[in-house]
Amino acid sequence: MKYLITLLGILFVSSPITHAQADTCQKEPPSGLSPLAAYSIFYENYRSGDYEFALDYGRWLICAKPEKLEGNPRFSLLTQYDRMVTIYQEIGNSKEDPTLKAAYIDTAETLLNESLELFGDEPKSRFDIIFTRGRFYQQNYNTIDNGLQKAYSDYETLFEIDPKRAVSMGDGYYLRQALNNIIDQDRTEDAQNFIDNVKPHAEGDALEFIEEKQQEILGSPEEQIAYYTPLLEEDPNNLDALRALEGAYESLDDRDKLKEIKLKLNDLDPSYDSALDLAELARSNANYNEAVRFYQQALDRATDDSQRKEMYLSLADMNINLGKLSIAKEQVQKALQIDPNDGTSLIKMATIYGAAVSQCTEDRTLEAADKVVYWVVIDYLNKAKQVDSSVANSVNQQLSTYQDVTPNSEDKFFTLNLENGDTITVDGSLNNCYSFINETTTVR
Known part of the structure; x- marks a missing residue:
């Protein structure tokens, strides 16, 4: 049952200090006090947590609705609404009688709704009030009919007002609450619209959560393709649709379609x-x-x-x-x-020179002059291991292969006329196909 208690013309809960409200609300400060004095009493008791005493003076503020308060240039009526919500909520939660508790909580809800009507025209204020109301619903869901659903609905509204701000709040807590609730209600189209709205503003864990929920909504890659293809036909520059299709075609290993999508992404969002x-x-x-x-x-x-x-x-x-x-x-x-000193780069140079021998001898037998190139290959492998210990294992696996095909004694002394310790240049003088190498090595 809803215990609707408005501030105008409906009975307020009585206590030793608070009393029944008359048919018309009190637009003059209590006890004949000046507005500034009455406000001061309200504020001091609110600040000290004496909510029962502050209530009577606060009801006057909400009834009279002064936009300004002479003597207090920082006065804000919206702030007084916030304080009165806190007062009714705190008093209500202190009551053991469930009827009294519900009455106070209901009045706080009424104040939040009235605050939204009065101050919700500007987006930032509307966002702040709806956020406050959403938290109020969540905190008091045991007392408010359908309280949790009201909270989740308010959180969802935050993302309509300012998705960038909402995404960053509470380390993504409100994002998760809002989106999970939409999905739990099987509102698939709303969930997709929500994701499309917030995804450009998300990063890190928030973006990962959104992408997980996207998969949950759309299901199989085929379903994703069925959903996003018409969107891309309507808007060929839709980056979100392109990225979703990229993932779907990759999952299906459809290389032709995947390439088509990647080409479009590279044209539209080059990086x-x-x-x-x-x-x-x-x-x-x-x-x-x-x-x-x-x-x-x-x-x-x-x-x-x-x-x-x-x-x-x-x-x-x-x-x-x-x-x-x-x-x-x-x-x-x-x-x-x-x-x-990058070992990988040095190994790559050795690989190039090794490939030169294979290329040069593709249609003939390996000769002594060709084997000289492998000394240069070994030079680069040894240097890679010396300057970059992370590649030592890779180098050791290759060294023996090349050492086995370097010039033997007969090649050196009889064919090439070389002695150990001699210097030799690997270039076109060995064979024209080695002219690009132009590296010097030592006979060994």
């Missing part, structure tokens, strides 16, 4: 990540020329040296696969300019 996604997709499809194009885009959009180094190494990989070893070497050299 390092969007270009890198396309490069990795092309790489996984062994489309190395296309991968080069998108790795270069990612490189152009890189924001720090770490990203740039990674893109140079990825470009080197693609050019190795394409047989463009001199270009691959240039990319690794640029990576080493950023970090001369």
Whole structure:
């Protein structure tokens, strides 16, 4: 049962200090006091927690509704409404009689609703009052009919007024309460509209929660595609729809559709990540020329040296696969300019020189001159291990393979006319296909 008690013309709960309200509310301060004196008594008793005594003076303030108070330039009628809500709530919660408790709580609710009517025209004030009312409903849900649902409804309204502010409140608590309630009511369309409204303002845990709920709402990738495809047809620039479809097609491993979506995202919202996604997709499809194009885009959009180094190494990989070893070497050299002691880059250079031997001897037998290149490969592997201990295991696994194919004694002394300790340059003098290497090594 609802114990509706308004402040105008309806009986207030009696106590030794509070008394029945007359048919018309008291628009003059009690006991013939001046407005400032009556307010001072109200405020001091409110501040000290003597809510029963403050109540009589507070009812006058709510009835008279003074917009200003001479002698107190900081006076705010909205603040007095907030205080009176607290007074009625605290007195009500102190009552053992459930009827009295409900009456006081009901009056506090009435004050909140009246406050919203009086001061809710401006968005910030409306937001603040509805937030206060939502918390009031949640705190007193045992006394208020359908209290929890009223609270969740108010929290939902906050996201309509100011989604950015609402998302950040309570470390996402109100976001979770509002969205969970919508989903629990099977209001799927409302839930999706809610997500579309708040997602641009979310990050971190809040964004992760929203994405989990998005999956819960839409279910399977097929259902997601069915939902978002018409939205994209209506608005081809809908980034949220594109990102949702990207995830759905990735789940289904539909590479053609996935590439189509990624291309649109890269055009509409170009970034390092969007270009890198396309490069990795092309790489996984062994489309190395296309991968080069998108790795270069990612490189152009890189924001720090770490990203740039990674893109140079990825470009080197693609050019190795394409047989463009001199270009691959240039990319690794640029990576080493950023970090001369990066073991991965040094290993990559060794890989390029090893690939040069394979490329040069593709249609012929390995000769003594070809084997000289492996000394340079070993030089780079040893340097990688020396300057970067994190790659030691990888280097050790490769070293024996290359050491087994370096020039033997016969190659050195009879074919190449070399002595241990001699210096030799690996370039076009060994074979034209090694001209791009141009590295010096020591006979051993």
